[in-house]
Amino acid sequence: MQLISWNVNGIRACMKKGFGDFLSQESPDILALQEVKSKEIELPYSEYDVFWNAGQRPGYSGTAVLSKKAPKNVTYGLGNFLEDTEGRVITLEFDSFFFVTTYTPNSGRGLVRLDYRTNEWNPAFQSYLAELSKQRDVIFCGDLNVAHEEIDIARPGPNRKSAGFTKEERADFSSLLQSGFIDTFRLKYPDTIAYSYWSYRSQARARNVGWRLDYFCVSEGLVSRVSDAEILSSVHGSDHCPVRLVLSS
Numbered sequence: 001m002q003l004i005s006w007n008v009n010g011i012r013a014c015m016k017k018g019f020g021d022f023l024s025q026e027s028p029d030i031l032a033l034q035e036v037k038s039k040e041i042e043l044p045y046s047e048y049d050v051f052w053n054a055g056q057r058p059g060y061s062g063t064a065v066l067s068k069k070a071p072k073n074v075t076y077g078l079g080n081f082l083e084d085t086e087g088r089v090i091t092l093e094f095d096s097f098f099f100v101t102t103y104t105p106n107s108g109r110g111l112v113r114l115d116y117r118t119n120e121w122n123p124a125f126q127s128y129l130a131e132l133s134k135q136r137d138v139i140f141c142g143d144l145n146v147a148h149e150e151i152d153i154a155r156p157g158p159n160r161k162s163a164g165f166t167k168e169e170r171a172d173f174s175s176l177l178q179s180g181f182i183d184t185f186r187l188k189y190p191d192t193i194a195y196s197y198w199s200y201r202s203q204a205r206a207r208n209v210g211w212r213l214d215y216f217c218v219s220e221g222l223v224s225r226v227s228d229a230e231i232l233s234s235v236h237g238s239d240h241c242p243v244r245l246v247l248s249s
Contacts, residue, residue, distance in 0.1 A: 001029050001030075001246070001247040001248075001249070002026070002027075002028045002244065002245075002246055003028060003029060003030045003031075003032075003099075003139065003141070003216065003244065003246075003247070004026060004028040004030070004031045004032070004232075004242050004243070004245075005031075005033075005142055005143075005214060005215075005216060005242065005243050005244075006031070006032070006033055006034070006214075006238065006240065006241070006242035006243070007033075007034040007103070007142075007197075007213075007238060007239075007240035008033050008034070008035060008036060008238050009035050009037070009238040009239050009240065010036070010037040010038070010238075011033060011036040011037065011038050011041070011064070012037075012041070014237045014238055017236065017237035018236070019237055020044075020045075022235060022237065022242070023045060023066075026242075026244075028244070029067070029068050029069065030065065030066065030067045030069075030092070030099060031048070031065070031066040032063070032064075032065050032090075032099075032101035032141050033063060033064040033065070033066075033101075034062075034063050034101065034102075034103035034142050035061060035062065035063075035143065036052075036054070036062040036064050036087075037059050037060060037061070037062055038059070039054045039058070040052040043066070047068055048066035048067060048068055049066070049067050049068075049070050049071075050064060050065070051065045051066075051067070051074050053076045053077070053087040053088070053089065054087045055084075055086040055087025055088070056085045056086070056087075057085075060086065061086040061087050061088060061103060062087040062088075062103070063087055063088060063101055063102070063142070064090070065090050065092060065101055067092060067099075071092035071094055071099075072093045072094060072095065073093040074090065074091065074092055074093070075090075075093075076089065076090055076091075077089050078128045079128060079131075081124035081125075081127050081128050082120060082121065082124035082125075086103075086105070087103075088103045088104070089102045089103075089125075096137065097136055097137040097138060097139055097222065098132045098135070098136060098138045099139050099140075100129070100132070100138060100139065100140040101140070101141055101142045102125065102140060102141075102143075103143050103145075104117070104121065104122075104142065104143065104145040104146070105117050105121050105145065106163055106164070107145070107163035107169065109163070111161070111163060114163070114166065114168060114169075117172075118168045118169065122172040122176070126175065126179060129176070129179070130180075133180060133219055137218070137219045137221045137222045138181075138218070138219045139216065139218050139219075139222065139245070140181070140216075140217050141215060141216045141217070141243070142214065142215070143197075143213055143214050143240060144173065144213060144214070144215050145163070145164050145213055146165070146169045146172075146213065147159075147164055147170075147211045147213060148170055148174070148186075148212075149170070151193060152195075152211065152212035153165055153195075153210075153211050153212070154195065154208065154210055154211070164211060164213060176217075180219055180220055181217040181219055181220075182217060182218050182219075182220060182223055182226075183215060183217055184215075184216045184217065184218055184226050184229035184245055185215065185216070185229040185230075185231065185243070187223065187226060187229065188226065188228060188229045189229070194212060194231045194233065195208065195210025195211055195212050195231070195233070196211070196212050196214035196231050196233070196240055196241050196243055197210055197211045197213045197214065197239060197240045198210040198211075198239060200239055212231070213240070214231075214240055214242075215243065216229055216243060216244075216245035222247070225247045225248045226246075226247060226248075227246040227247060227248045228244075228245075228246040229244070229245050230243065230244045230246075231243050231244075232244060
């Protein structure tokens, strides 16, 4: 089973930059998208069921999931844990696992949303995953807007007070992993330097001055099925590249 997650930074823009060719070439079983920045649109991929969570604010945030296999159930947001008006979470329920994609709120310039993220969003998301885990295994993925360790960012020193690399955000992600989840890329490649996001400024991608912000994490019961976890850094079309998880049967 091949699963892919990609922050497309606008689905309409990405479709003009090779999204369809990428999808045809990779043909994943499930493709999760973040920052679609669009109300629901018709996607010309008949082999997939498409689930959309656009949020209320036009042109902002939003997620979508394309799945070849029809799920048993689909839910949007974080349930009773926190109101999600920004379209940040979609959950697909299958027989043996829950698949969750999320676009974690960015703490923003000047860390204006750090308090919301650390005191409201992150605790709610962790509680939500904990409730799902009581029922069956969980796979969650997406742009988590955090570079967890120094290896996950090209310039850790100057960014210690930058959104995505504050001690609070990194500690929250550590707490999430300690609650029973595995960062699959680090499971397979503990010492590999690789990034999934590069600013459009200053030719950051050409110089590989990046951040690893995009993840696939699995509950401990799925670790034995993790065949590979990859960062597809050669794929363009967004300021993020896709990440891939391969599960054995």
